[in-house]
Amino acid sequence: MLQAAGLEAGENPDLLSLTDPELIESIHLKYIEAGSDIFYCNTFGANRLKLAKTGKTPAEVISAAVKIANSAKTKASRTAYCALDVGPIGQLLEPNGTMLFDEAYDIFKEMILAAEGADIIVIETMTDLLEAKAALLAAKENSDLPVMVTMTFEQNMRTFTGCCIESMAMTLSGLGADAIGINCSLGPRELKPAVDKLCSCTGLPVIIKPNAGLPDPLTNEYNVLPEEFGQLLADMIPLGIKIAGGCCGTTPDYIRAARKAFEGKKYQPREFTPVSAVCTASNAVIIDCPRIIGERINPTGKKRFKQALQEHDLDYICNQAIEQIDAGAEILDVNVGLPGIDEKEMMLSAVRAVQGICDTPLQLDSSIPEVLDAALRVYNGKPIINSVNGEEKSLSSILPLVKKYGAAVVGLCLDEDGIPKTIEGRVAIAEKICKRADALGIPRSDICIDCLTLTCSAEQEAAMQTIEALRICKEKLGVRTVLGVSNISFGLPQREIVNRTFLTMALTKGLDLPIMNPNIASMTSAVRAYRLLANIDKNAQEYVANYGGETPAAAAPAVKQEDMTLGYAMSHGLKSDAAAITAKLLETTDAMEIVNGILIPELDKTGAEFEKGKIFLPQLILTAGVAQSCFEVIKEHLSKTGGGGVSNGTIVICTVKGDVHDIGKNIVKVLLENYGYTVIDLGKDVDPMLVVKTAKEHNVKLVGLSALMTTTLKGMEETIRLLRENHQCKVMVGGAVLTPDYAQQIGADYYAKDAKQSCDIAKEVFGQ
Amino acid sequence: MDYEINIAEAVRYMGYGGLTPDEGQMKLIADCAAELKEYIKPAWIYRLFPIEETADGVLLRGTSLTLGGSDIKEHLAGCHSCVLFCATAGAKADELIRMKEKEDMVQGYITDCLASAAAEGLCDALEAELADKLPGKYLTWRYSPGYGDLSLEVQPKVLAVLEAGKRAGVSCTDSLLMIPRKTVTAVIGVSDTPIVKKRQGCSKCNMKDKCTFRKAGEHCGS
Numbered sequence: 002m003l004q005a006a007g008l009e010a011g012e013n014p015d016l017l018s019l020t021d022p023e024l025i026e027s028i029h030l031k032y033i034e035a036g037s038d039i040f041y042c043n044t045f046g047a048n049r050l051k052l053a054k055t056g057k058t059p060a061e062v063i064s065a066a067v068k069i070a071n072s073a074k075t076k077a078s079r080t081a082y083c084a085l086d087v088g089p090i091g092q093l094l095e096p097n098g099t100m101l102f103d104e105a106y107d108i109f110k111e112m113i114l115a116a117e118g119a120d121i122i123v124i125e126t127m128t129d130l131l132e133a134k135a136a137l138l139a140a141k142e143n144s145d146l147p148v149m150v151t152m153t154f155e156q157n158m159r160t161f162t163g164c165c166i167e168s169m170a171m172t173l174s175g176l177g178a179d180a181i182g183i184n185c186s187l188g189p190r191e192l193k194p195a196v197d198k199l200c201s202c203t204g205l206p207v208i209i210k211p212n213a214g215l216p217d218p219l220t221n222e223y224n225v226l227p228e229e230f231g232q233l234l235a236d237m238i239p240l241g242i243k244i245a246g247g248c249c250g251t252t253p254d255y256i257r258a259a260r261k262a263f264e265g266k267k268y269q270p271r272e273f274t275p276v277s278a279v280c281t282a283s284n285a286v287i288i289d290c291p292r293i294i295g296e297r298i299n300p301t302g303k304k305r306f307k308q309a310l311q312e313h314d315l316d317y318i319c320n321q322a323i324e325q326i327d328a329g330a331e332i333l334d335v336n337v338g339l340p341g342i343d344e345k346e347m348m349l350s351a352v353r354a355v356q357g358i359c360d361t362p363l364q365l366d367s368s369i370p371e372v373l374d375a376a377l378r379v380y381n382g383k384p385i386i387n388s389v390n391g392e393e394k395s396l397s398s399i400l401p402l403v404k405k406y407g408a409a410v411v412g413l414c415l416d417e418d419g420i421p422k423t424i425e426g427r428v429a430i431a432e433k434i435c436k437r438a439d440a441l442g443i444p445r446s447d448i449c450i451d452c453l454t455l456t457c458s459a460e461q462e463a464a465m466q467t468i469e470a471l472r473i474c475k476e477k478l479g480v481r482t483v484l485g486v487s488n489i490s491f492g493l494p495q496r497e498i499v500n501r502t503f504l505t506m507a508l509t510k511g512l513d514l515p516i517m518n519p520n521i522a523s524m525t526s527a528v529r530a531y532r533l534l535a536n537i538d539k540n541a542q543e544y545v546a547n548y549g550g551e552t553p554a555a556a557a558p559a560v561k562q563e564d565m566t567l568g569y570a571m572s573h574g575l576k577s578d579a580a581a582i583t584a585k586l587l588e589t590t591d592a593m594e595i596v597n598g599i600l601i602p603e604l605d606k607t608g609a610e611f612e613k614g615k616i617f618l619p620q621l622i623l624t625a626g627v628a629q630s631c632f633e634v635i636k637e638h639l640s641k642t643g644g645g646g647v648s649n650g651t652i653v654i655c656t657v658k659g660d661v662h663d664i665g666k667n668i669v670k671v672l673l674e675n676y677g678y679t680v681i682d683l684g685k686d687v688d689p690m691l692v693v694k695t696a697k698e699h700n701v702k703l704v705g706l707s708a709l710m711t712t713t714l715k716g717m718e719e720t721i722r723l724l725r726e727n728h729q730c731k732v733m734v735g736g737a738v739l740t741p742d743y744a745q746q747i748g749a750d751y752y753a754k755d756a757k758q759s760c761d762i763a764k765e766v767f768g769q
Numbered sequence: 770m771d772y773e774i775n776i777a778e779a780v781r782y783m784g785y786g787g788l789t790p791d792e793g794q795m796k797l798i799a800d801c802a803a804e805l806k807e808y809i810k811p812a813w814i815y816r817l818f819p820i821e822e823t824a825d826g827v828l829l830r831g832t833s834l835t836l837g838g839s840d841i842k843e844h845l846a847g848c849h850s851c852v853l854f855c856a857t858a859g860a861k862a863d864e865l866i867r868m869k870e871k872e873d874m875v876q877g878y879i880t881d882c883l884a885s886a887a888a889e890g891l892c893d894a895l896e897a898e899l900a901d902k903l904p905g906k907y908l909t910w911r912y913s914p915g916y917g918d919l920s921l922e923v924q925p926k927v928l929a930v931l932e933a934g935k936r937a938g939v940s941c942t943d944s945l946l947m948i949p950r951k952t953v954t955a956v957i958g959v960s961d962t963p964i965v966k967k968r969q970g971c972s973k974c975n976m977k978d979k980c981t982f983r984k985a986g987e988h989c990g991s
Contacts, residue, residue, distance in 0.1 A: 010832040011930035093940050096867060097860050098948045126935050153935060161938025162860045185935055219817040219902060319871045358871045618784045619794060623875045659944030664881050671874055712921060712945045
């Protein structure tokens with residue numbers, strides 16, 4: 002409509018509320034008179050980022066827009082409600098982009114606070130579930146108005162960022178949206194399957210606001226005319242939609258036609274029973290059969306993990322996640338509590354890092370409500386909270402979080418008096434937790450009761466009691482059940498036998514969520530075999546896929562492992578062989594001797610070949626990756642034997658402010674670590690002051706900066722300038738657009754043309 | 770739209786020069802390419818605009834977008850219209866690279882180079898589609914912001930005109946980087962008469978003094 006009225010493509014339409022209020026009002030009136038019950042204010046892009054270059058604030062633009070809408074309402078011949086229209090920020094949140102959750106929240110909050118006079122808040126055209134969540138939380142926390150949220154799906158029923166309909170429905174419903182739906186991208190015909198799916202996934206009113214068909218790519222003209230559009234919308238009434246409208250390419254004629262097509266037709270209520278499920282944006286895990294929760298992201302009893310937490314080593318945590326997922330974990334428990342570290346900061350970092358590299362839902366595990374609250378905000382999807390228990394303090398602090406963020410929760414059968422000895426005692430606590438949850442409106446499907454596994458060697462009668470309590474809770478309370486399995490065998494020999502049998506026994510009595518170590522093959526296979534025998538794994542598909550058919554034919558190395566040298570394994574990229582040989586060597590050889598006598602010379606050799614152009618970057622990285630797995634074995638060994646390991650020096654590296662291309666920096670990191678340097682990796686798009694602060698805090702002698710684009714070189718220059726003012730150190734720079742001359746010009750000490758050279762520079766600086 | 774990932778091109782991005790990786794490496798690269806193609810969901814949009822030359826550059830009529838500079842004027846000389854387009858390997862490509870990097874840096878690096886080749890492949894496919902949709906017209910090669918004296922500053926406006934945010938999931942940071950990372954925007958001139966194809970030489974390229982391809986006596990494009 003605005004473009005038809007003369008707005009040029011690419012121009013900011015929001016400013017028209019200030020420059021041409023009559024035009025905007027006349028358009029509102031046309032829609033109301035055509036039959037719109039809800040109309041959107043001209044505020045879609047009125048956020049501080051999109052308005053930045055206009056000199057106008059969101060408050061000015063939004064209050065003008067709402068004023069126009071209200072004026073239109075008074076002039077119209079029929080009643081209509083005006084909605085504050087909140088569109089995407091225009092910049093992507095991490096991990097796709099660089100924006101942080103809190104920043105997005107703040108931008109939306111500013112819009113919400115300016116919406117005085119609107120009747121409804123509409124969040125629309127969202128493709129990133131986390132951005133939709135930021136907007137919805139901002140609306141719920143700063144306004145009492147009803148909130149509708151619609152997202153934009155493509156033909157494959159996913160958004161551009163991969164969000165699926167199930168995840169969207171359960172996340173936004175849980176967060177308290179009043180209606181949810183789909184808008185933009187496609188026409189009503191193409192969107193029907195998505196609408197059908199959404200109607201089956203939520204009990205909330207469903208909104209559908211399609212485009213006028215598909216645009217001609219060359220001319221941008223849409224291919225569905227008003228009558229057909231109205232009819233196609235009316236055809237969706239039987240699916241259970243409640244609110245319908247038009248997006249791109251539609252006009253008041255389309256609304257009039259829809260109104261006409263709806264005549265004599267009524268909203269058809271749907272039956273909806275909530276299901277037990279958790280999700281990330283792109284992966285919904287329905288708890289309709291036993292699902293494996295991986296327990297390994299937890300420092301309890303693990304020296305190497307504790308060390309990783311103390312060193313803020315997020316790569317280590319991510320690797321723990323990947324390893325468990327590969328082994329069969331379907332949900333990951335995340336516990337990063339350790340005395341002496343800032344658990345809230347660590348939890349936030351861990352959640353952001355893990356959800357950036359996998360789509361497995363998380364179970365947020367902490368006893369501190371503030372830690373959980375922080376993690377719940379930034380989590381992209383619906384998580385499980387681990388845990389609440391029967392103590393008053395826990396019930397009153399944890400359950401409100403469960404409700405507010407729409408999470409699932411683990412309920413532990415213990416209270417002020419400890420773990421009840423009897424079955425009845427545990428069931429009674431489970432019941433108490435359920436009743437308190439009921440009162441807050443938390444559905445039973447979101448409660449997972451943990452009847453608690455006690456150590457069998459200490460209390461032998463307890464195992465059967467736990468299983469019996471679990472059975473009763475599930476039957477009587479209609480909840481899901483969860484158990485940490487491994488504790489059962491503590492203090493016994495051959496623990497795996499006991500764990501596996503206990504797991505199987507509990508599964509037959511209704512255990513839904515075993516918390517266990519999925520890396521132990523016999524445990525994961527027990528769950529898979531159970532799913533087969535219980536007729537859940539139809540036609541044994543999953544079972545056969547995992548255990549049947551061809552055993553992966555590992556390309557037989559020309560040399561057997563027994564005869565292989567570490568050097569051979571490294572140059573041939575044989576990671577697991579190299580790790581095994583290193584472990585074997587450690588039995589007889591000093592760790593530092595392996596490092597200095599074998600690993601480093603081998604790396605030097607590879608580096609030299611790379612410089613001569615005999616091998617290329619992929620092979621250099623390959624060898625470095627193998628070396629990394631050897632170093633991991635050595636690290637593990639040292640942390641067990643108490644040896645500290647020697648660092649050749651500490652280096653801070655990052656991709657500078659404004660830049661998101663970090664693969665080069667990541668390759669440099671691997672190589673530097675190989676040469677025994679402690680690398681503090683600040684990531685990408687890093688604030689210059691954070692570099693300075695970190696460099697000072699650790700008193701580092703060398704800082705490495707990376708930038709790919711001409712436009713981000715100023716971020717590099719700024720970082721160097723601030724470093725010079727605040728800290729004495731050498732700076733090396735690298736990246737596609739840099740040259741030795743330019744490096745010198747912006748004040749760097751060294752230009753590294755590739756990852757190999759950055760290692761040479763480090764050697765020079767640290768004098769080895 | 771069907772597109773190809775040109776593996777030879779990706780191998781060049783990996784730094785192999787004119788050489789071919791050994792059999793094991795080639796197998797790994799082929800596996801990564803198959804996985805990438807399966808995993809990503811590319812998107813593209815294009816639109817035809819009549820153009821007029823102005824004092825500062827070329828104006829796309831019906832928009833307030835002027836492609837500034839003399840190089841673009843020269844590029845579009847003799848054209849009455851141009852097609853503005855955006856093609857992206859999508860957020861899933863960035864995601865896969867991110868995941869691979871954590872799991873295995875070699876595969877991460879290979880996938881990164883393959884995703885660049887995928888974006889190029891999309892552009893090629895898109896060009897072929899345009900030739901189909903515009904029978905009897907002559908098209909220039911594609912010209913992107915940042916090339917010659919067409920400033921990168923124009924990028925946000927290009928994306929806004931194409932509504933690339935909602936139609937392809939592409940956005941632009943303050944420092945003018947496009948996200949998803951493997952994204953190309955470009956202009957193709959449309960003429961009724963044959964266009965004298967000027968070679969896409971390195972002399973107009975802003976990377977000419979820094980380019981590693983050029984130092985090795987090669988060039989980046991085809």
